[in-house]
Amino acid sequence: MAQLLDGKALAKQIQTDRLASIQTWQANHGRPPGLAVLMVGDHPASMAYVRNKEKACERMGIASLGKHLPADSSQQAIADEILALNQNPQVDGILVQLPLPDHLDATALLNLIDPEKDADGLHPINLGRLVRGEPGLRSCTPAGIMRLLDAYHIPLAGKRAVVLGRSILVGKPMALLLLAANATPTLAHSKTQNLAEVTRSADILVAAVGIPNFVSQAMVKPGATVIDVGINRVPDLVNDPSGGKPSSGKPSGGKTRLVGDVDFAAVEPIAAAITPVPGGIGPMTVTMLLENTIASYCDRLQIKSIA
Ligand SMILES: NC(=O)c1ccc[n+]([C@@H]2O[C@H](COP(=O)([O-])OP(=O)(O)OC[C@H]3O[C@@H](n4cnc5c(N)ncnc54)[C@H](OP(=O)(O)O)[C@@H]3O)[C@@H](O)[C@H]2O)c1
Known part of the structure; x- marks a missing residue:
């Protein structure tokens, strides 16, 4: 019998371990880490994934600052939202939920995300850092x-x-x-x-x-x-x-x-x-999204150790 690698249990443990640090940071810095999930349209599986991510944020005391835009939103409207999230000081992590409706150029939109807030770790700069073996947000x-x-x-x-x-x-x-x-x-x-x-x-x-x-x-x-x-x-x-x-x-x-x-x-x-x-x-993926958001928060607020 194979050993079962229990991602659900490990994800729960990582999330529980982070709770106390997040409370301390919130007290010391006046705000918790913030994750913005940008959802476009009503794709049922995507809506379920987004809800999952928001629930995980809630459990950990991470602020959910997401936006839900209509399916017929223009490329420019979504680009404007991403650029606003890049500037928003409450937001440490940005994720554009995929797939996007067919009329949108997903790659162009993903490339607009500030690499330091790239919670998904898919921005070319972060992928480049991975290729080079440099620190960065990982997929x-x-x-x-x-x-x-x-x-x-x-x-x-x-x-x-x-x-x-x-x-x-x-x-x-x-x-x-x-x-x-x-x-x-x-x-x-x-x-x-x-x-x-x-x-x-x-x-x-x-x-x-x-x-x-x-x-x-x-x-x-x-x-x-x-x-x-x-x-x-x-x-x-x-x-x-x-x-x-x-x-x-x-x-x-x-x-x-x-x-x-x-x-x-x-x-x-x-x-x-x-x-x-x-x-x-699955649960490990969601947890790493939160870990990337926390890493970005710590970096931005110059909190030295997140261990
Ligand atoms: N657990 C999670 O959190 C999580 C996260 C992301 C994705 N997923 C799941 O993981 C799966 C893969 O996702 P993805 O986004 O990587 O998929 P994808 O973009 O569709 O890529 C699938 C890959 O599988 C290869 N492939 C397809 N048929 C094959 C075959 N008969 N023999 C060998 N290789 C074959 C394709 O090869 P070619 O490049 O040659 O076409 C392609 O490289 C999906 O079920 C997805 O839902 C799960």
Whole structure:
């Protein structure tokens, strides 16, 4: 049986550990750290993610200074909001919730965020700092994975790591963080040949493809550490046998459940350690967003130690 890497529990612990410091800072500096999540439109999954982030802020005493703009907002209107948040002294972290409606140029908008307030760690300046090995705000999901590996004392130096997926959000920064930790990373993607052979070479396998149960047992080296980044909503066939299909003219309950990119039931028996979905990387990602906001606050107020 693999050791379960419990991101939910670690995220809760990190958040609890920060509470006292945030209260002290608020008393000493007259304000708590502030995070502004900019949401455009009413994408249901995005609204749920934003609510999650706001609830986490509330639990930790971080001010939520977000804005919700209509789906038909112009590029200029959103750009103006970002520029105003850059100037707002109460705001330490800014996040533009993706995806944005199709008529907007997301990259151009993300590039307007002040790199020192870039809570998502995706601004080219922060990605450049990561490439150069300089301090900076790190992308939340890869940073959360590194924190989880560290908390469970999973050795990385000298190990072979394979990152499945090369997105700018997860795969690329993940490979760079593993490299910085002295692992030997390989980035695999949809054009990789002999994929199972590549993934089977991994001591640490990170799956970020966005395909439910993509990683089979045959793709995993026995004894590997398996990190499942995927968040895929699939029909819940146990609780909704119709699989969400309409029956007798009426829509079914349409029950769904979350699964990862790893076939957990098949892989868990041969892995040394594995993250669950849900309860693995998702909560760590949200926590790193708050950690980036706190880091930016401390930097701006010249608070020396955030440990
Ligand atoms: N837990 C969290 O907090 C969190 C955060 C972010 C994302 N996610 C989840 O993580 C997953 C990946 O997200 P993402 O934003 O990185 O996705 P993405 O931008 O869609 O990238 C997917 C990557 O997977 C690769 N891929 C697709 N099909 C493949 C195949 N058959 N074989 C090998 N590689 C394949 C793609 O290769 P190409 O580049 O060749 O197309 C691409 O590099 C999604 O389920 C997403 O919801 C979770």
